[in-house]
C-alpha cells in the first residue's frame with residue numbers, strides 16, 4: 001500500500017514514460033553499457049521517486065548487477081519506494097531483501113541489484129561532491145526541469161567516474177497540448193509555463209519551461225560530450241477500452257496540478273479557471289482528453305576526471 005498520493009501519480013506515470021523514452025537514446029545507452037561491461041554497475045539516480053526506473057532498467061535488460069543509489073528529497077516517497085520495489089520484484093519472481101537503508105533484488109538471469117536510499121535535497125547533496133562515491137551512470141528522469149541546471153550540472157558531473165555516462169530523460173521543453181482545444185488554453189498554458197520559470201523550491205530556483213533545449217548548451221558548458229539526444233514526448237490518449245491502466249488518474253493529476261498553480265495567478269479569472277478544470281475533468285471521465293507534453297532525452301559522457 002503506497003502512503004503518498006504522489007507515489008500513486010508516479011506509478012500511473014510509469015507506462016506513459018515507458019512509451020515516451022527515446023529509443024535511439026536508449027539503444028545508445030545499451031551499447032555504451034555493453035562495451036566494456038561494468039559490473040557491478042554503479043548507478044546514481046537523482047529525484048528517483050518511487051524507483052520505477054530501477055524496475056525499468058532491470059525489465060529492459062539494461063542493468064543486471066548494480067550498486068544503485070537513489071536520491072530523493074521526499075522521505076515518504078522513499079518509504080513507498082521500498083514497498084513498491086518489493087512488490088514489483090515479487091511480481092517478476094525475483095527475491096527481495098528489504099533492510100533499513102537498502103533493498104536487494106536477486107534472481108535469474110544473474111540479477112543482483114542493491115538499491116540504497118538517500119533522502120536529501122540535490123543542491124545540498126552535491127555541495128561537496130569531491131567526497132562522494134563515483135558512479136558509472138547518472139540517471140535523472142523527469143527531474144532536471146525542477147532544478148537550477150546550470151548551477152547544479154557541473155557538480156552533478158563531479159559524481160561521475162572517468163568515462164561515466166549521464167542519461168537525462170523526460171526533460172520538459174516548452175509545449176503542452178490539450179485536445180480538444182479550448183479558447184482559454186493559450187493564456188492558461190502560457191501562465192503555467194511562466195510559473196515553471198519563476199518557481200523557487202528549497203530556497204533555490206527550481207525550473208525552466210524549456211529545460212530540454214537548454215540542456216544542449218548546459219551539458220556542453222559543464223564539459224560533457226553529447227552522445228545522443230531525441231524527443232520523449234508524453235502522449236496520452238484513450239483507446240477503444242478507454243485510457244490504459246492508471247492513465248486517467250495520471251491525467252487528473254496533471255489537470256489538478258495546472259489548476260492549483262493557475263489559482264495563484266491574479267491574471268487568471270477564478271470562474272474561468274473553474275469552468276476550464278471542470279470541462280477537462282469531464283473530458284477525462286469520457287475518455288476524450290488528449291494530452292501531449294514535449295520533452296527531450298539526452299545521453300552524455302561526463303568530463304574527463306584528472307587522475308592523481
Ligand SMILES: C[S@@+](CC[C@H](N)C(=O)[O-])C[C@H]1O[C@@H](n2cnc3c(N)ncnc32)[C@H](O)[C@@H]1O
Nearest residue numbers: 010047048049072073074120121122141142146
Ligand atoms: C516528477 S518526479 C519524478 C520521479 C521519478 N524520477 C520518476 O520519473 O518517476 C520528481 C522527483 O524529484 C524529487 N525532487 C524534486 N526536487 C528535488 C530536489 N531539489 N532534490 C531532490 N529531489 C527532488 C521529488 O520528490 C520527486 O520524487
